[in-house]
Amino acid sequence: MTSTVLLLPRNGLRRLMALNAGTSGAIKFKHSSADDLMLLSYVKVGEVGYQVPLAPKTHRLNQGDTGVNGLWFQVPVELHCWWYELVRRGDQFCVPRDEFVKRLPGPLTDPGALGYIVLTYARGAAFPPYDVTPIPEFAAWLVTRDGVSGVSVAVEPAEFGTGQLAARWPIDDLAKATVMVVGVGSIGGAAVTALAGYGVGRLLLVDPDRLMWHNLVRHVLPGRHVGHFKVDALREHLSDQRSDTRIVPYRFDVVDDAHEVRGLLSATDIVLCCADGVAPRRVVSHLARRAGKPAVLACVLDDGGIGEIIRLRPYPDHGCLLCRRQALIDDGTFDPEPELEAGYGTGTLHQPMTAVGSDLAIVGDLAAKVTTATVLETAGHYTHRLPGEQLNLALQARRGWPGPYDLGYTGNARWVSTVAPPRDDCPTCGKP
Structure with a gap:
């Protein structure tokens, strides 16, 4: 030999x-x-x-x-x-x-x-x-x-792509799915890569930004894409290795171009928001709820110490993001979203990314898993049911945060199964 x-x-x-x-x-x-x-x-x-x-x-x-x-x-x-x-x-x-x-x-x-x-x-x-x-x-x-x-x-095998996994993975149901990913930065880029790896048939990528040199330390894209729009670069980057997934890029800002994004939701099964800042998350929560679509929101809190993934489902007894945050305040915890916003005079509405790239990739991968599991559960694959509607993950040891965010040691994870009901005065869940 x-x-x-x-x-x-x-x-x-x-x-x-x-x-x-x-x-x-x-x-x-x-x-x-x-x-x-x-x-x-x-x-x-x-x-x-x-x-x-x-x-x-x-x-x-x-x-x-x-x-x-x-x-x-x-x-x-x-x-x-x-x-x-x-x-x-x-x-x-x-x-x-x-x-x-x-x-x-x-x-x-x-x-x-x-x-x-x-x-x-x-x-x-x-x-x-x-x-x-x-x-x-x-x-x-x-x-x-x-x-x-x-x-x-x-x-070389006769068949490439996720078709090779047909005996052990529900490729047919995932191939029919369309996922919209809002924000394809450090977390979103990792999530897009993972979703394609799971075999999602179509991905709609929404992000107005270009890849720049400072992004490379955290992003899945290599340096040859510097200057390109992230949505276009990700489509090119994944075209060879994940040809089973059709990627459609949109250079939209989900806040400024909300009317454009709203029009895409009718052909979308679920929305995954990985965008920086509070405003994009609240807009996605609002648009998805009004369209009757589930949404997953992924971010990091406390200067990269905590990863948070929230699933919002348009059920009559499930409130939107605003309802869920208000329930934390009412329970004596607090609303962590201001942690995502920059102070007055900084020239930007959201905090710059502070977590290391590999931690952000963990959050992106888990967000893709939650999104995929939601698609599969909806299709009747109940072996993919999740234990809750919110996952908090300690990327670094954090103590002293109240409620579900008191995670202690690095690597600790906590699922939250309770959800907040819709509030009558909520601008999203209340009657128009």
């Missing part, structure tokens, strides 16, 4: 798997000696040769060293059982070259001093009884004058 790994793109393998492909042919590889990687880059089937690029086209292996030749053969499954045992036992084992050749449909050329790679295809390895054991359809071998040893292979 060598340390080399051979990458096998699917568009090359399907040439070998065709019923009219024959039983043998020539192949070529591109090689990266620094990574000890080889890429199948050319396949000859009959008299026709095919170039095999690796997606994306910019992958550096596509520009690797060329000219490494080899052979491919269609072989009995028995030979791949040998390969499996060789891989298990390690690089001190090999099989005699003459015994290997007996199981090939054609001869081998002299391997010379360096040897060469042989790729084999065992039709039927993926069917009983071999589908319950890790006997692969494709195996690779290093042929030398001393013998034949196994080479690791990595086969």
Whole structure:
């Protein structure tokens, strides 16, 4: 067993798997000696040769060293059982070259001093009884004058994206979901990435800001996007790795452009607000309630010491954000939202972000989880029910805050299950 790994793109393998492909042919590889990687880059089937690029086209292996030749053969499954045992036992084992050749449909050329790679295809390895054991359809071998040893292979799967998780994850219901994310800064960028990873089919991103240098210490986006609008950059950033999710960018300010955002809510299943400041959260709470949509609000309090995630649902007995904050005051706690606002004369309405980027990513990931769980519960997946409507998380040790915010040690989390009823005098929940 060598340390080399051979990458096998699917568009090359399907040439070998065709019923009219024959039983043998020539192949070529591109090689990266620094990574000890080889890429199948050319396949000859009959008299026709095919170039095999690796997606994306910019992958550096596509520009690797060329000219490494080899052979491919269609072989009995028995030979791949040998390969499996060789891989298990390690690089001190090999099989005699003459015994290997007996199981090939054609001869081998002299391997010379360096040897060469042989790729084999065992039709039927993926069917009983071999589908319950890790006997692969494709195996690779290093042929030398001393013998034949196994080479690791990595086969590009036939299906990419969340479809690979179909047996264990409710991809169909999530693929039909639309989530609006308001504010795609440090928390929102992490949440968008997580939502796409969960398999949400469509994300509407609402944020008017550009990515700047000072954002890079906390944001999921890399430096090449500096100057770009965050909503556009996130769509580009996730387009390769999360192609199952359609991302639609809107350069709206949820406060100044509330009339535009209101028009998008009819095609939205749930809203996740990760925007800085009090005003955006209250506007999202108001718009979502009036549209009959659930909303999740995520932020950090106490200079980054506490993460807070609130779920608001448009039920008759559930109040909006304002009702919930007033209930805290009425219970003798306090309204923590002024902690998000800057003092007079600072030139801005909200506090600058004070938490470290990884803590903000935790809040964003949890907010995405709460949002996804809400979508799944609504679709009837009750194994995704949450224990409450509000999650408070100690990002740093905080003591002395009253009520549900007295979390003590770092890492402590507290779910709040009680909700405040709508108030008659509430501008959101009260009658218009």
